[in-house]
Amino acid sequence: MLTPAQIRSRGNQLHAALDQVIEQRGWSMPKRRAHQWRTLKSLVQHACDHIPLYQRLFANAGFEPRMLDDWDDLQKIPILTKQDLRTAAADELLPISATASWSAPALWSFSQAVARSKAPEDRRTPERSRDDVRWLASSGSTGIPARIARTESSLWHYMACNTALFYDWCGGQPISNGLYLVDMAPDSIDFATADLLRTTVPDSRIFSVHDPVAKLTRELLSIVPEFISSYPSTLRAIALDLKVQNRVMKKTRLIHLTSEMLDAHTRHLLGQIFPNARLIETYTSTEGGLVAFQCPHDARWHIAETNVICEIVDESGLPTDELGHLVITDLTNTATPIIRYRGLGDLARWDTTPCPCGTSLRSIRQIEGRSAAxxxxxxxxxxxxxxxxxxxxxxxxxxxxxxxxxxxxxxxxxxxxxxxxxxxxxxxxxxxxxxxxxxxxxxxxxxxxxxxxxxxxxxxxxxxxxxxxxxx
CATH class of the missing domain: 3.30.300.30 (ANL, C-terminal domain)
Incomplete structure (x- = not known):
C-alpha cells in the first residue's frame, strides 16, 4: 500500500507527464515533425557518444551522426534487430559513463534473482536498477525475448499517454469502476506501468493474467466492472468461461485491449458476452511504448508521433507504400535508445486517406500480423x-x-x-x-x-x- 507521501510524489510526476502530453496533442503536423527531427538527431548523437551497442552498429555500417541532413538520410542509420538486443551484454545497452556506478550486468542478475525468489503476492513493486531506470524484458511474442533499460520518465510519459486516451474513450467522463488484467512478470513493461497505475487505481482492481481463469472470472463477476483493460487472449479465456456459465456482462461499457492481435473470432465472442461494451485497441511494446492507437471513428490506427517515428520498409529496408515491416524509433527513452528498430516483427501498410476524425497523425490501416506468424x-x-x-x-x-x-x-x-x-x-x-x-x-x-x-x-x-x- 502506498503512503500519502508516495501518492503525492507519484501524482506530481503523473501531472507533469500529463501536462506534456496534453501540450503535444495540440501541436500541428509541422511542429510534430520538427520535434521528431530534433529528438532523433539528439538521440542518435547520444547513442553514438555513449552507448556501446550503437557505437559498434554505427561503425560496422560506416554511419556517423553528421550524415543526417534531412529526412531522406534516415535510411543511412542501420536497422536495429531483436537479435542485436538479445545478444548485447547489459553494459552495452547503457551509457558508458553510467556503467561503472550502475554495474549493469550485476544489477540485471540481481533483479532476476530477486524476481524469482518473490512470491507472486509480493510482486507489487518492480525492482529498479537505479531510481530513474528500470530493466525490462520483452514478452518474446516474436519468439525472441530481449531486454532493455527504460528511464522512469519514459514510463510516466507512457502512463500519461494511456491516461489521456482513456479520458477520450470515456467522452471526458472517466469510468471509476474498472478491472485491470496485467502481466505481472516482474520484468515486463506492463508490470512496471501497473506499479505506476497504483497512483490512481487500488490494488484490489489489478490482477495477474497468470492467475487461473476461474479466479479471474470470479473476480470479474464480483466486481461487475464497467471498464476492463486486458489482453485479447486473457479476456477471451474469461469469456469462454462465462459462456459455459451462460453469463452475460451487460454493465461493461468499455474494453481496452492491447499487446496482441484481436482476431475477428475473439471480437465476435466478446460481443456476445459483453454486448454493450465498445472495444478499443492500442498497439504497445516494451521497446517502443505506445506506438499507435485505434481511431474511435474508423478502423485505422493513428501513430503516436510525438512518442515514435514509424517507418514501413520492404525486405531491403527501403520505404514502401505496400505491405512491409514496421520500423520504429522511440523518442522518449534514452537509457537504452531504440533507433530504427525492426524487432517488433509486425507487418503493416500506410493508410493515406483522410480520417473522419480530422487528425493529421499518420495512420496505418491495420497490423497485418507478425512476420514470425x-x-x-x-x-x-x-x-x-x-x-x-x-x-x-x-x-x-x-x-x-x-x-x-x-x-x-x-x-x-x-x-x-x-x-x-x-x-x-x-x-x-x-x-x-x-x-x-x-x-x-x-x-x-x-x-x-x-x-x-x-x-x-x-x-x-x-x-x-x-x-x-x-x-x-
Whole structure:
C-alpha cells in the first residue's frame, strides 16, 4: 500500500507527464515533425557518444551522426534487430559513463534473482536498477525475448499517454469502476506501468493474467466492472468461461485491449458476452511504448508521433507504400535508445486517406500480423495470418483454435470444440473455409485437443504459429 507521501510524489510526476502530453496533442503536423527531427538527431548523437551497442552498429555500417541532413538520410542509420538486443551484454545497452556506478550486468542478475525468489503476492513493486531506470524484458511474442533499460520518465510519459486516451474513450467522463488484467512478470513493461497505475487505481482492481481463469472470472463477476483493460487472449479465456456459465456482462461499457492481435473470432465472442461494451485497441511494446492507437471513428490506427517515428520498409529496408515491416524509433527513452528498430516483427501498410476524425497523425490501416506468424503456401506464396483467422471465424462449434505450420504447404489446425458440438461438422467446416480462402494451395490437418495453452513463460496464446525458418 502506498503512503500519502508516495501518492503525492507519484501524482506530481503523473501531472507533469500529463501536462506534456496534453501540450503535444495540440501541436500541428509541422511542429510534430520538427520535434521528431530534433529528438532523433539528439538521440542518435547520444547513442553514438555513449552507448556501446550503437557505437559498434554505427561503425560496422560506416554511419556517423553528421550524415543526417534531412529526412531522406534516415535510411543511412542501420536497422536495429531483436537479435542485436538479445545478444548485447547489459553494459552495452547503457551509457558508458553510467556503467561503472550502475554495474549493469550485476544489477540485471540481481533483479532476476530477486524476481524469482518473490512470491507472486509480493510482486507489487518492480525492482529498479537505479531510481530513474528500470530493466525490462520483452514478452518474446516474436519468439525472441530481449531486454532493455527504460528511464522512469519514459514510463510516466507512457502512463500519461494511456491516461489521456482513456479520458477520450470515456467522452471526458472517466469510468471509476474498472478491472485491470496485467502481466505481472516482474520484468515486463506492463508490470512496471501497473506499479505506476497504483497512483490512481487500488490494488484490489489489478490482477495477474497468470492467475487461473476461474479466479479471474470470479473476480470479474464480483466486481461487475464497467471498464476492463486486458489482453485479447486473457479476456477471451474469461469469456469462454462465462459462456459455459451462460453469463452475460451487460454493465461493461468499455474494453481496452492491447499487446496482441484481436482476431475477428475473439471480437465476435466478446460481443456476445459483453454486448454493450465498445472495444478499443492500442498497439504497445516494451521497446517502443505506445506506438499507435485505434481511431474511435474508423478502423485505422493513428501513430503516436510525438512518442515514435514509424517507418514501413520492404525486405531491403527501403520505404514502401505496400505491405512491409514496421520500423520504429522511440523518442522518449534514452537509457537504452531504440533507433530504427525492426524487432517488433509486425507487418503493416500506410493508410493515406483522410480520417473522419480530422487528425493529421499518420495512420496505418491495420497490423497485418507478425512476420514470425506468416505462413507459406504450397506454391511458396506468403500468407497473412488474417487470411486464416478471417476464414474460420464463423465456423460453428469452435471454442478455440490454433494454426501451426511445420513445413511449407502444410497446416495443422488445432481445435477445441464447444461442449456437445459435432466434431465432424466442425472438421468439415474448417476444411471448407480454409480450402476456399487458400485456393487449395495448402494441405490441411484438423486435430481436436482439450486445451490450447500459452507457451512457457508467456500468458499469450498465439493463434497462428510458423515453425519455418525466417527469411534473413
Amino acid at each position: 506468416m505462413l507459406r503456401a504450397r506454391s511458396g506464396t506468403l500468407l497473412s495470418p488474417y487470411i486464416i483467422t478471417n476464414a474460420i471465424e464463423e465456423v460453428p462449434g469452435l471454442a478455440q483454435y490454433q494454426v501451426v505450420q511445420k513445413q511449407p504447404g502444410m497446416l495443422e489446425v488445432r481445435v477445441v470444440a464447444e461442449t456437445n458440438a459435432p466434431r465432424q461438422r466442425i472438421k468439415t467446416g474448417v476444411k471448407r473455409a480454409l480450402e476456399a480462402a487458400l485456393a487449395n494451395d495448402a494441405d490441411l490437418q484438423v486435430t481436436f485437443v482439450s486445451n490450447i495453452a500459452a507457451p512457457a513463460g508467456s500468458h499469450k496464446v498465439p493463434l497462428v504459429i510458423s515453425e519455418l525458418p525466417l527469411a534473413a
